Amino acid sequence: MTSGTNQSEARFDFVVVANRLPVDRYTTAEGEPGWRTSPGGLVTALTPVMERLGGAWVGWAGADTEGISPFTHNGTRIVPVPLSAEEVESYYEGFSNDTLWPLYHDVIAPPTYHREWWDSYVKVNRRFAEAAAETANERATVWVHDYQLQLVPGMLRELRPDLTIGFFNHIPFPAYGLFSQLPWRTQIIEGLLGADVIGFQRVADASNFTRAVRRLVGYETKGTSVYVPLESDSAPGQTGGYRRGGPTRHVLAKHFPISIDSASFEALARTPEVQARAAEIRSDLGGSGKILFGVDRLDYTKGIRHRLKAYGELLADGRIDPADVTLIQVASPSRERVETYRQLRDEIELTVGRINGDFGQIGHSAVHYLHHGYPREEMVALYLASDVMLVTALRDGMNLVAKEYVATRFDQDGVLVLSEFAGASDDLTQALLINPHDIEGLKDTIMTAINMPQPERAKRMKSMRKKVRENDVERWSTAFLAELERSAAARLDEARGHRVGAEQQ
Numbered sequence: 365m366t367s368g369t370n371q372s373e374a375r376f377d378f379v380v381v382a383n384r385l386p387v388d389r390y391t392t393a394e395g396e397p398g399w400r401t402s403p404g405g406l407v408t409a410l411t412p413v414m415e416r417l418g419g420a421w422v423g424w425a426g427a428d429t430e431g432i433s434p435f436t437h438n439g440t441r442i443v444p445v446p447l448s449a450e451e452v453e454s455y456y457e458g459f460s461n462d463t464l465w466p467l468y469h470d471v472i473a474p475p476t477y478h479r480e481w482w483d484s485y486v487k488v489n490r491r492f493a494e495a496a497a498e499t500a501n502e503r504a505t506v507w508v509h510d511y512q513l514q515l516v517p518g519m520l521r522e523l524r525p526d527l528t529i530g531f532f533n534h535i536p537f538p539a540y541g542l543f544s545q546l547p548w549r550t551q552i553i554e555g556l557l558g559a560d561v562i563g564f565q566r567v568a569d570a571s572n573f574t575r576a577v578r579r580l581v582g583y584e585t586k587g588t589s590v591y592v593p594l595e596s597d598s599a600p601g602q603t604g605g606y607r608r609g610g611p612t613r614h615v616l617a618k619h620f621p622i623s624i625d626s627a628s629f630e631a632l633a634r635t636p637e638v639q640a641r642a643a644e645i646r647s648d649l650g651g652s653g654k655i656l657f658g659v660d661r662l663d664y665t666k667g668i669r670h671r672l673k674a675y676g677e678l679l680a681d682g683r684i685d686p687a688d689v690t691l692i693q694v695a696s697p698s699r700e701r702v703e704t705y706r707q708l709r710d711e712i713e714l715t716v717g718r719i720n721g722d723f724g725q726i727g728h729s730a731v732h733y734l735h736h737g738y739p740r741e742e743m744v745a746l747y748l749a750s751d752v753m754l755v756t757a758l759r760d761g762m763n764l765v766a767k768e769y770v771a772t773r774f775d776q777d778g779v780l781v782l783s784e785f786a787g788a789s790d791d792l793t794q795a796l797l798i799n800p801h802d803i804e805g806l807k808d809t810i811m812t813a814i815n816m817p818q819p820e821r822a823k824r825m826k827s828m829r830k831k832v833r834e835n836d837v838e839r840w841s842t843a844f845l846a847e848l849e850r851s852a853a854a855r856l857d858e859a860r861g862h863r864v865g866a867e868q869q
């Protein structure tokens with residue numbers, strides 16, 4: 365895949381561009397710099413794709429990483445894009461995670477609009493686009509990811525019209541009524557339309573996007589097709605005016621639900637070490653009771669408060685006995701300098717403290733709350749050890765945790781309680797689907813899950829496992845990249861057609 369003579373000049377036929385690199389630099393307890401797997405589902409999903417396809421991954425290596433040179437990690441060329449401390453605050457914590465993130469997740473928290481954050485977003489997106497342009501071979505495929513980089517496709521097309529450009533949005537795309545709040549909504553739409561294929565998690569996300577295209581720039585759309593005019597009637601700097609019936613560029617905007625490398629999760633679950641660890645977790649918790657499990661980045665989109673409320677009320681109502689049931693809640697640290705996340709942590713920890721104060725006993729907590737990020741082996745052991753998995757997101761692009769739980773349960777046991785507001789619910793229809801805002805409904809469903817007879821557990825799990833095995837991450841990337849390839853071929857045909865036409869004139 366590599367061409368070029370020297371490592372720093374290496375160029376690639378396949379380039380992934382994402383805010384996060386697969387590895388994140390951090391400072392060890394001894395004060396030394398170390399590397400660890402980056403948090404979140406984007407990295408979980410993309411890592412096996414890159415390991416299979418090879419190529420380069422352009423992204424940010426985490427705090428204090430200015431001046432790090434490209435290096436190779438598990439066969440992938442890692443190309444770090446530096447961010448200053450000020451840019452981390454304005455582009456990452458600010459515009460990405462305090463403007464776009466809440467806006468795209470149904471304004472569960474209020475979005476903040478700051479012009480300085482937008483300026484920083486534009487500047488950093490340009491840096492990513494330039495880094496991608498310098499890393500990509502002639503006519504390479506570049507796959508840009510997620511809301512942090514929505515301007516990159518447009519910028520990259522201007523810098524390198526020879527490239528085939530894909531974009532995948534890992535989080536929901538909001539309904540027009542919400543999206544239209546964004547002061548820079550038109551620039552975002554135009555940035556995204558620089559791509560040849562724009563992927564979304566769910567059908568509704570793709571149709572929200574095409575509606576925004578019609579409303580904001582007035583381009584023609586038909587189903588999953590958007591026709592971007594090649595000739596504009598607008599004065600320079602203006603948008604919206606174009607010659608109807610003129611030549612267009614075709615952009616596909618379609619849902620491609622992401623997934624996991626399900627075989628590798630099952631293989632890990634089958635190892636004696638992980639099984640021994642699962643048995644140890646169960647025995648540490650008393651051995652015989654039911655274990656409920658939740659694991660999420662500590663994020664307000666995940667519905668951790670709703671889950672704790674339902675669980676606390678079930679204890680208070682006497683419907684569950686803390687001696688028989690335990691909740692393990694892993695809340696892994698996330699975006700800790702954003703105020704909404706700090707507040708959420710305080711609220712969650714207050715609630716956990718109250719539940720444990722009211723219902724805990726010496727030697728037995730009602731909630732085992734863990735504010736850590738765990739490696740995959742421990743995650744899989746926890747999945748295996750638990751009787752009920754609670755995914756109560758208020759809004760979630762996909763939620764890979766739900767799919768990992770299912771992939772892990774080769775014993776055909778365990779019950780998945782799953783929010784209908786997570787993308788994963790489209791495929792996992794045999795989960796117990798819930799509306800997390802309906803606390804009474806959630807309580808009843810938790811009881812159903814705890815008391816579900818083994819044959820029904822096995823039947824539901826078997827059907828979900830089939831889905832997760834069939835629709836794995838390889839299928840996702842293959843489907844997306846096949847569309848990109850089709851688009852590249854069509855562009856080539858069109859260019860040939862133009863050449864022949866010009867020669868005949």
Ligand SMILES: O=P(O)(O)OC[C@H]1O[C@H](O[C@H]2O[C@H](CO)[C@@H](O)[C@H](O)[C@H]2O)[C@H](O)[C@@H](O)[C@@H]1O
Nearest residue numbers: 384403404405406510534622760761762763764
């Ligand atoms: O990079 P961070 O700010 O630490 O956040 C971690 C990642 O969170 C989000 O993940 C999303 O992608 C998953 C895979 O498609 C999906 O299952 C989940 O629903 C999404 O929330 C975010 O979109 C990523 O960019 C972050 O890296």
Ligand SMILES: O=c1ccn([C@@H]2O[C@H](COP(=O)(O)OP(=O)(O)O)[C@@H](O)[C@H]2O)c(=O)[nH]1
Nearest residue numbers: 404405406408661696736737738763764765
């Ligand atoms: O302590 C933790 C918590 C989460 N994860 C992983 O982080 C990803 C979370 O992805 P998901 O799509 O559920 O949500 P996101 O955090 O991306 O919003 C999954 O692969 C989890 O296994 C992990 O490895 N350790």
